[in-house]
Amino acid sequence: MIFASQQQGRFVQAVGRFESAVREQEPDRAEHAFQEMGRGYQDAGPQEVAQAAPRLAALLPEVPPGPRGTIAVLVGACVESGADPGPCAPHIFVELAETLAAAGEFAERWEETGGGDFPDPESGEVDPGVFERVGPEAALAWLTLPQWEMASVAMLSHPAVRIALDGSLRARLLRGVRAVAEASGHEFKCLTYALLVLDDEPLVVLHRPSGTGYRLRMSGIGDNFQLHTLLADLLVGGGHVPGRAPSPQEVAVCRDAPGQVHTVGSFNLVTPGGEWVWNEGTPTDIPVVDGVRLLVLDPPPYERGWPAGRFFPNMTGDLVLERVLAEEETRRLLAGCAPAK
Template sequence: MINERCDDLYRAADAQDAPGFLATLQDLWERTEDSDPATADAVLVRLCGLFDRLPPGLGARLAVMGGAMVENGADPAPLIDPVVEGLCDALERSAEFARAWRAVTDRRLPEPGPEDQVVLGAARVLSGPFGLPGRLGLGRRLPFARALDLVVGWSIAEDWSAAATTVLQRSAAIRADLSRRPRLAAAVAATEDDRPDLWCLPRLLAVLDDEPLIVLHRPTGRAYAMTIGGIGDNFQLSTLLAHVLNGHVPLTIPHPSWVEAATDGPLEPEAGPIVARFDLRDGTGESIRTAGCPADIPLLDGSVWWSSTVRRSGVRGTSAAPIR
């Protein structure tokens, strides 16, 4: 039955039957929501053959479905290139949409979303008689078809980003591959300020893996060589440092549920909100923001981080070895 549903998707795509395609995709999801990895793998391979047959909006919905199969254990390899292509296209159109919007109106950028009324309304602002004439510097407004194209990119970027986020979380090798793709890096940078809802994407692309660093604990005069990987922010780093340095430096041990939340456990720890155990400083002595990420910390002969103060009150991790 699953193969038959996949066949139906191909027929709907070839017939340009968008409602039929979406209905079939929903039915397929309901049949595979709890699928085993082997089934998810087979479904994903079939799905990835559809991207070239679909317009961007339907491709974005297909990408979300593909991401769900990856979460069920499918090999993400066949999804990577279609998702990167679709994401870059949507982000590039989003950046152009934001520029065109500001050129014709002082209104705030519209909230991205798939609602037809919102999409059509935004396209009319870029192409119609409303707004501030002459700002585009083109001598005319955008043709409606082009305006609609940009608005659609703005509205579907979130779906493409969701699929990319799923893929990026699978392995360090995938993160390393995608972070070295110049088109993706440029597209993410061009929309970062205007699309705070996509914050997870640049953060994942900036994740350091197999990164060596030196941690100095100034109160005890001890230093430790470490390797970190899969750490999303410095608050997570602080928690994991406290965990691996337990028994090496005096500190209040983080609750096990905090450590689980900082690795691969439930995000809501049973012990309540996590309390940072260290005040982290960089190699120059400047405070390290817990809201930042390890990639933001300046290098000093590699990566040197200072843990200046131990607080005694209130995706992988780290490994450590003392420096003699």
């Protein structure tokens, strides 16, 4: 038992040595402690990761830019292992915002100095000329951005973090990642989609063939594939509209169960203006009409299948039917909707 206790304390001890080395600006000691942290994390128990995560997150501004993203990934790993993301997320998001800004500068300088294909930030191989061409700070921001994406998604997988995230900061992060993606051609889709996730969001759905309407509420839904399956469960599986109902397993993996399972679509998702709402998009693609997102369901024009599941495996999804709309209300809303284009 004493040996087990020593094993369990190794990670936190290494974190303490890393903190000390970073604050005393001793890179050799910091590198050695970092290696110890990597080994210690493998055996760390819940109490250790809970202690380590907020300490490492708070240390981020003092960690040199090169290894800073790696420490952020370690914080994300601790959160995925059960550490509280609340104290960690603000530090991650502040650093993410600064990294996105510097990555934007990288894109500008890259274009100004001849353009061409951007270096792959996930290849693990970096031409030293990249640093000379755009400057070390901008280059490091670009090259470590996938690490900040991983760490941020780990935070955003928790509803409390998403709800607490300041709206102006969320908008700033979205502008930053979209600008970098547009300039570079690299999607950073996971980060973008995680920032777009809605919580406690009302949704009105009109089923055009039956002339019925429903008010629902959604949380933690990463993409419209997931939304589609959950809609079919509530409306078809609930006996409200005809069609194919997904199996309990298909529904479970879209809520909180692990894995994926094949499913087939039940509807065609359409905006009130008649444009298709693609399954590949997110619920934010559904337009807001009179203060609430409004979606129209038409029969599927062709059979389409996909692996049912969650875009973010660590994010729990939820869709709740609050009430069936009155016939008059549904008729009025449908009258303002265009046919599918």
